[in-house]
Amino acid sequence: MNDGDARRPVAIEGHVPASSPLSPRSAFERLAPWIRPLVRYAPTDAWELDTRTLPRALAAYRRKVRAFAERHVHPVALAVDAEPHRPPGELGPDARAVLQAAGRGGLLADTLPRPLGAADPRLFVEPLAMLAALKTEELAAVDGGLMLLVCAHALGVAPVLLSGDLAAIRRFLLPAFRRGLAGEPHVFAFAITEPAAGSDVEDGHGAEQLRPGTVARALDGGGYLVRGRKCFISGGDVARDVVVFAALEGEGIASWTAFLVDASAPGFRVARTEHKMGMRASGAADLELDDVFVPPERVIGGLRGGWALNRATLNMSRLPVAAMGVGFARAATDAAIEFACTQTLAGKPLVAYQDVQLTIADMLAETQAGRAMVWAAARRTQAVQREASAAKVLCTDVGLRVCTRAMDLLGNHALAHGARVEKAWRDARLTQIFEGTNQINRLAVVEDLQERLLATIARLNPEGASR
Secondary structure (H helix, E strand, O other): OOHHHHHOOOOOOOOOOOOOOHHHHHHHHOOOOHHHHHHHOOOHHHHHHHOOOOEEEEEEHHHHHHHHHHHHHHHHHHHHHHHHOOOOOOOOHHHHHHHOOOOOOOOOOOOOOOOOOOHHHHHOOOOOOHHHHHHHHHHHHHHHHHHHHHHHHHHHHHHHHOOOOHHHHHHHHHHHHHHOOOOOOOOOEEEOOOOOHHHHHHHHHHHHHOOOEEEEOOOOHHHHHHHEEEEEEEEEOOOOOOEEEEEEOOOOOOEEEEEEEEEOOOOEEEEEEEOOOOOOOOOOEEEEEEEEOOOOHHHOOOOOOOHHHHHHHHHHHHHHHHHHHHHHHHHHHHHHHHHHHHOOOEEEEEEHHHHHHHHHHHHHHHHHHHHHHHHHHOOOOOHEEEEEHHHHHHHHHHHHHHHHHHHHHHHHHHOOOHHHHHHHHHHHHHHHHOOHHHHHHHHHHHHOOOOHHHHHHHHOHHHHHOO
16 A cells, blocks of 8 residues: 555545445445345446436437547637637637537437438437437536537427428438538527517417517518518527528418528528627527528428427427536536545545535535436427426526536635636526526416316316406
């Protein structure tokens, strides 16, 4: 035994060593052999334990995305986040390299199985929301901006898939996927938000009062001219195709139709990208459409089918956003644990102090609970609105709360960019706002319960129900 081994602690202060007969590890070894499988002392990494519970194909996919994040994202994340704000559509060399690597690695084409896309066909016994949740957590745990640069593409792809239009999938998605696999990313974007319509385009009650600002006019010879403006569109500045939701001329939002707009079409312009607090590697674009021609074959899901596609897409995409919150919580927890184990106070590691241990335990518990909620909802065959919205609310709130605890634990060190905690906090804050604010998502939970609530009113208060 060398001097380093002699000085290495065998137990965290306030706890018995694992070798002690009072430790769970030693105690459980004395149980009957047929009982031992029921209880476990688990020094194994929690990530590994969770991964082992997944079906083999899903576990392999999770390992693949984690390896991608560690190899391609982690080395450049801080540098990309610190870059000056770039002109719309301009990616720095590091961000461009990550997007190209994601394309070659199949992460831009994994919403369809091989040979149509890039995913292992065995993955598709699981819902797409589960794959998306695994991917966003792994990338968010390393960097929020580059995660969004890669994952916002799937949001743009979703309406085309959910339309069920095989001709549109074959004509538009398959060539784009092939280009990505060849290292030439063909990115899609999802455009619903307008300057005067944020939450109104995600909530039926608000939409009833809305006068749509983006409108499509039918041409006598076929096709449509789309005019209007969309804002805060993730990846809209680098997208080659944008699913733009527009009302038909002279009609309200019930006529919303999804138009797959070619970003190179005359009249389409990226006016600017926002200088954001977090997720800086991915542009939030302001898009202007000045009578952009859209041919009939680029109408996705049929005329007046846009509202259904919008709500279906949000039901699926809110679970990956919830997983982002879990990823940011995980990143902050890992940073806090590393800090507590390496920094000392009064000659002892911070982790030796019980209040630090209690804080870390809370962070681990909230992160684990959030992941369990996401996985339970994401593995349903059909996305349930109240579950997706509830998971989005809880997990993004958890993400910010855990990041805040990590900043408290690190103190002044947390303010340093290199500690990665302040960046995780900035990135986590955005998740409470996009994909519907958490307030709108709380209302979506109640919206799903409306029939039950009305029935309860009628049963318990029939006089009130009749008024």
